[in-house]
Amino acid sequence: MKIIESTGLGKRYGRTWALRDCTLSIPGGHVVALAGPNGAGKTTLLNLAVGLARPTSGAVRVLDGLAAGSPEALDQIAFVAQDAPLYQTMPVRDMLRVASYLNLRWDGSLAAERLARLRIGLRTRVGALSGGQKAQLALTIALARRPSLLVLDEPLAALDPVARDDFMQSMRDEVAGSGISVLFSSHVVAELSQVASYLVVLGRGSVLVAGDVPSLEQSHGAGLEKIVLQYMRSSAVAA
Amino acid sequence: MSAVAVAPSRATVPWSRLGWVTWRQHRGALAGCVAVLAALGVYLLVMGMQIHGAYSRLAACHSNCGALRQALMSYYGSQRGSVLSSGINAQTVPFFLLAVPVLLGVFLGAPVVARELDTGTFRFAWTQGAGRTRWAVTKLVVLGVLIAAVAYLFSSLFQWYFSPFVAAGVTGWFPMQLFGNVGVAFAAWTLLAFAMSAFLGVVLRRTVPAMACTLVVWTVLDVVTMMSLRQHYLTPVVGSGESPPGGQSAWMLSQWFAGPGGQHISPGQIPLSVQESPSPAAFGNWLASQHITQWWSYFPGNRFWTFQLIEGGWLLGLSAVLMAATVWLVRRRAV
Numbered sequence: 029m030k031i032i033e034s035t036g037l038g039k040r041y042g043r044t045w046a047l048r049d050c051t052l053s054i055p056g057g058h059v060v061a062l063a064g065p066n067g068a069g070k071t072t073l074l075n076l077a078v079g080l081a082r083p084t085s086g087a088v089r090v091l092d093g094l095a096a097g098s099p100e101a102l103d104q105i106a107f108v109a110q111d112a113p114l115y116q117t118m119p120v121r122d123m124l125r126v127a128s129y130l131n132l133r134w135d136g137s138l139a140a141e142r143l144a145r146l147r148i149g150l151r152t153r154v155g156a157l158s159g160g161q162k163a164q165l166a167l168t169i170a171l172a173r174r175p176s177l178l179v180l181d182e183p184l185a186a187l188d189p190v191a192r193d194d195f196m197q198s199m200r201d202e203v204a205g206s207g208i209s210v211l212f213s214s215h216v217v218a219e220l221s222q223v224a225s226y227l228v229v230l231g232r233g234s235v236l237v238a239g240d241v242p243s244l245e246q247s248h249g250a251g252l253e254k255i256v257l258q259y260m261r262s263s264a265v266a267a
Numbered sequence: 268m269s270a271v272a273v274a275p276s277r278a279t280v281p282w283s284r285l286g287w288v289t290w291r292q293h294r295g296a297l298a299g300c301v302a303v304l305a306a307l308g309v310y311l312l313v314m315g316m317q318i319h320g321a322y323s324r325l326a327a328c329h330s331n332c333g334a335l336r337q338a339l340m341s342y343y344g345s346q347r348g349s350v351l352s353s354g355i356n357a358q359t360v361p362f363f364l365l366a367v368p369v370l371l372g373v374f375l376g377a378p379v380v381a382r383e384l385d386t387g388t389f390r391f392a393w394t395q396g397a398g399r400t401r402w403a404v405t406k407l408v409v410l411g412v413l414i415a416a417v418a419y420l421f422s423s424l425f426q427w428y429f430s431p432f433v434a435a436g437v438t439g440w441f442p443m444q445l446f447g448n449v450g451v452a453f454a455a456w457t458l459l460a461f462a463m464s465a466f467l468g469v470v471l472r473r474t475v476p477a478m479a480c481t482l483v484v485w486t487v488l489d490v491v492t493m494m495s496l497r498q499h500y501l502t503p504v505v506g507s508g509e510s511p512p513g514g515q516s517a518w519m520l521s522q523w524f525a526g527p528g529g530q531h532i533s534p535g536q537i538p539l540s541v542q543e544s545p546s547p548a549a550f551g552n553w554l555a556s557q558h559i560t561q562w563w564s565y566f567p568g569n570r571f572w573t574f575q576l577i578e579g580g581w582l583l584g585l586s587a588v589l590m591a592a593t594v595w596l597v598r599r600r601a602v
Contacts, residue, residue: 075602078394082601099279099398109390115292116386122291129284130395130402173396 029056029092031177031209032077036086039072046072048233050086054211054226056177058240059203061224062213063256065264068230070213071110074181077211078107091176103132106175110182112166116155120165123154127169139172160191164198171202178203180212184219196222217260221252229256231263280397285405293410296375300414303371304421307364315428318342318357322431336435343432357432361444364425368418368453369485372460375414377477379406380597381468390602403597407465407590415458422453439516439568443493450572451579459582460485462589469596492578500577503564509551516568527558 030053037050047069054060062070075081076088079097094101114123120143128134143150146164148157157165163183170178184192200223203210214220220227227244229236236259237244241252248255321339328335344356380403383389393399426449432438440449447456463485468477503520506512511519524532534542541553554561566574
């Protein structure tokens with residue numbers, strides 16, 4: 029299975045190309061890290077993949093040929109946008125109900141167990157949760173949808189080191205053995221190597237490198253962190 | 268929310284569940300609208316009971332009814348002087364109520380899409396399994412129907428409150444400050460404000476500018492309708508006579524004089540001595556002696572409901588177009 033396939037994918041905002049001539053074919057069953065400095069086009073690529081943005085050029089298909097943003101694709105892809113936008117004024121309980129009512133599949137017991145384990149009260153207002161709790165709530169909602177593909181945009185950006193570690197641990201636990209593919213973006217290089225089994229590095233709107241981690245490490249003779257830094261530096265020099 | 272529900276392929280999220288989401292997100296605004304109308308409604312109910320009491324005493328009276336008529340008219344307010352300086356009474360309340368539909372519609376309609384764009388939650392809402400089309404359609408239809416129904420109930424209460432003055436022949440329902448507050452017009456204007464502010468919310472992407480823009484556009488449209496559009500819904504009736512035909516319930520458009528050959532006579536051609544004569548009969552006698560006829564163009568009171576349906580119809584159509592355009596823009600909106 030291919031979770032993302034794109035050919036000549038480009039997105040332009042005004043005169044600036046946020047993403048240009050992006051050709052990718054990402055296999056399923058991986059935790060895919062989308063790395064790159066700020067402004068590399070990570071969010072743009074993810075928005076295109078979940079149907080929030082439309083390509084200026086080229087095309088993107090998800091989950092073996094589904095059009096991005098089509099009803100079938102929306103049904104199987106759970107997306108957590110940057111800063112985990114949720115309804116701030118609702119209690120957690122109502123936020124869960126809203127999410128369950130907006131989807132065909134909903135694993136309520138998964139959500140209840142996870143939140144109990146994380147000690148997130150159902151009566152707490154979403155706006156009163158800490159950054160880490162909010163990110164965990166958004167991840168819980170995404171997982172309870174039982175998606176084939178989980179897409180996370182900078183899930184770690186707003187978290188402190190402890191919350192980051194907890195979140196990465198959650199991601200590892202939930203994904204292991206569940207068959208879910210994960211695509212997440214991050215500009216925090218150190219964390220990538222903890223979970224990623226497939227790497228895509230973007231720089232200035234283009235794909236610099238893409239491949240599964242063991243073969244990349246073998247061909248480059250270096251660890252994941254070094255590889256990412258090397259490509260990010262070369263893209264900065266080219267700029 | 269306990270078991271994993273495995274949905275059959277090609278199934279869609281039920282409308283009822285989307286309806287609950289709509290209700291949960293907008294119940295606060297709906298409650299605000301209902302609270303404002305309820306407060307105004309209590310006033311109309313209390314005053315309306317007094318007015319109906321005064322009217323039923325007047326209706327039962329057979330002779331020397333001047334004091335009872337005066338008692339009824341004390342609720343209507345002074346006929347002289349500026350309308351706005353005469354305080355809150357049955358004559359001024361309808362003017363204040365003309366502003367209510369746009370305030371209700373804007374308060375409920377502007378945030379429907381704009382707040383999601385404002386706060387970024389559209390990235391949650393539009394990436395769920397239900398999809399953004401069904402999401403937008405449900406919100407617009409459910410909230411539109413609810414606010415129109417609430418508005419209709421309120422305007423029915425106003426109509427009841429005011430009806431004794433119409434029954435007593437003080438006025439008809441045609442004057443602009445009454446027309447918009449009774450029948451289907453009040454609900455239709457409310458629905459238009461709701462649809463317009465939801466539409467402008469997607470166009471402008473911000474809640475407050477969408478509210479401000481709707482206030483301006485809606486008010487201009489309302490004033491143009493009252494001043495120059497409404498009178499063209501039907502062809503007026505033309506009649507002659509010394510006094511206006513059709514009585515108090517008619518909507519008088521114009522009045523002119525014509526000579527025996529049908530030629531137009533300007534009021535300046537009528538001698539000042541006749542125009543200013545203290546005798547009420549003098550004017551009519553002079554017209555008769557000159558074979559001049561006084562003509563009137565007007566809408567009889569029984570056309571009122573036709574007017575209401577015409578206005579309700581085009582407002583409903585315009586609202587539907589704005590809602591469809593809103594859904595279309597939501598489908599097209601890309602970040």
